[in-house]
Amino acid sequence: MGARPNFMKLAPLAHELTRRGTPHVIVHTGQHYDADMSDSFLASLTIPKPDFNLAVGSGSHAQQTAAVMQRFEPVCLETKPDIVLVYGDVNSTVAAALVAAKLGIRVGHVEAGLRSRDWAMPEEINRVVTDRLSDLLFTPSRDAGENLRAEGVPAERVHFVGNIMIDSLVALLPKARKQNGGAHEPYALVTLHRPANVDDPQRLRELLDALAELGHERKIVFPVHPRTRQRIDGLGLPLRELQLCEPLPYVEFLALQMRATATLTDSGGIQEESTYLGVPCVTMRHNTERPITVECGTNILVADDLAKLRGELAKILAGNAKRGSIPPLWDGRASQRIADIIVGAQLHCDASRTREL
Ligand code: UD1
Numbered sequence: 001m002g003a004r005p006n007f008m009k010l011a012p013l014a015h016e017l018t019r020r021g022t023p024h025v026i027v028h029t030g031q032h033y034d035a036d037m038s039d040s041f042l043a044s045l046t047i048p049k050p051d052f053n054l055a056v057g058s059g060s061h062a063q064q065t066a067a068v069m070q071r072f073e074p075v076c077l078e079t080k081p082d083i084v085l086v087y088g089d090v091n092s093t094v095a096a097a098l099v100a101a102k103l104g105i106r107v108g109h110v111e112a113g114l115r116s117r118d119w120a121m122p123e124e125i126n127r128v129v130t131d132r133l134s135d136l137l138f139t140p141s142r143d144a145g146e147n148l149r150a151e152g153v154p155a156e157r158v159h160f161v162g163n164i165m166i167d168s169l170v171a172l173l174p175k176a177r178k179q180n181g182g183a184h185e186p187y188a189l190v191t192l193h194r195p196a197n198v199d200d201p202q203r204l205r206e207l208l209d210a211l212a213e214l215g216h217e218r219k220i221v222f223p224v225h226p227r228t229r230q231r232i233d234g235l236g237l238p239l240r241e242l243q244l245c246e247p248l249p250y251v252e253f254l255a256l257q258m259r260a261t262a263t264l265t266d267s268g269g270i271q272e273e274s275t276y277l278g279v280p281c282v283t284m285r286h287n288t289e290r291p292i293t294v295e296c297g298t299n300i301l302v303a304d305d306l307a308k309l310r311g312e313l314a315k316i317l318a319g320n321a322k323r324g325s326i327p328p329l330w331d332g333r334a335s336q337r338i339a340d341i342i343v344g345a346q347l348h349c350d351a352s353r354t355r356e357l
Contacts, residue, residue: 002031002092009087011045012167012335025051029068029092036247044250068095089123094130101133112137113144114289141292161337162329170332179255189260193225210306215241223248262316271299280321297324
């Protein structure tokens with residue numbers, strides 16, 4: 001695991017493997033390192049202290065990916081795993097998969113098969129390469145399996161297990177419910193961090209203007225990712241209408257999300273969590289690698305069309321939000337299915353695959 005969206009995917013599987021007595025080690029690459037981007041999540045999700053922390057930190061894509069590879073290889077050589085499990089689509093995911101595959105160690109990809117078909121997104125490159133390198137591909141939805149089939153991935157490698165991030169959500173929802181005792185003024189919850197939205201000052205300024213306009217009608221709560229914080233500070237705008245705060249711990253954010261009038265986001269995970277929670281979600285992206293949240297869930301894509309953004313928000317505030325349902329196997333048991341497959345695969349018996357380590 002390396003970045004914030006990995007933690008809620010690793011936690012349920014680590015707990016499940018521990019419960020079954022399956023030996024494993026946890027490696028944190030250190031891609032995310034701020035206390036409120038990492039430590040607070042490990043605490044909320046009760047992830048034990050990682051056995052290894054590679055402390056790679058920030059850098060260009062090449063620097064970050066290379067640093068993970070250089071520092072992860074000795075961990076594999078020391079621990080000799082039967083399988084390396086990687087999560088999601090961040091730089092740490094593809095870096096660890098490359099190291100393992102080149103050492104002849106099996107790779108299991110949790111959240112395989114998602115495709116935005118947008119090659120300008122670094123995560124899309126990470127997804128495609130990681131899947132190509134993987135021996136066990138655990139998919140969250142049927143569309144992901146179809147993508148893999150279309151790319152020629154043998155069917156026996158692909159396992160439709162459901163959405164593991166929902167395992168964490170289901171486990172911690174009771175705690176999140178307790179956090180919101182009193183009555184609240186209604187609010188919309190905003191997150192923004194994609195380079196396409198925050199790296200171009202003009203685009204960021206327009207988005208913040210549109211959100212400030214919404215702020216006249218509805219309170220806005222906006223926990224700000226460090227990347228976005230740097231960009232906003234660079235603009236030097238007065239942001240009275242937006243209640244900016246630091247990134248929130250998992251349970252606190254979930255508590256806010258479940259009670260929000262709407263979520264406005266460019267995150268992948270929040271599209272899925274909103275669908276599960278039945279909260280209207282407006283996604284400020286042209287595409288989504290999680291189309292099930294649009295087909296089946298509450299998600300609507302508005303791309304960079306600010307008129308559409310305003311229109312969808314007006315509908316939500318008028319009580320005409322899109323309704324949705326929970327996709328198949330988003331039931332809190334994906335980690336059990338993955339553990340069954342890993343343990344059943346008897347990885348260690350097939351010596352022919354693993355090169356001399
Ligand atoms: C990464 C993932 C993205 C995911 C996001 C969730 C990749 C390519 N991107 O993007 O898919 O949606 O995490 O948060 O892997 N920074 C800090 N403190 C931190 C981490 C980052 O200040 O703990 C700042 C640094 O200035 C850094 C910048 O944020 O340069 C971006 O961090 P980086 O890990 O490169 O990508 P994210 O934008 O976080």
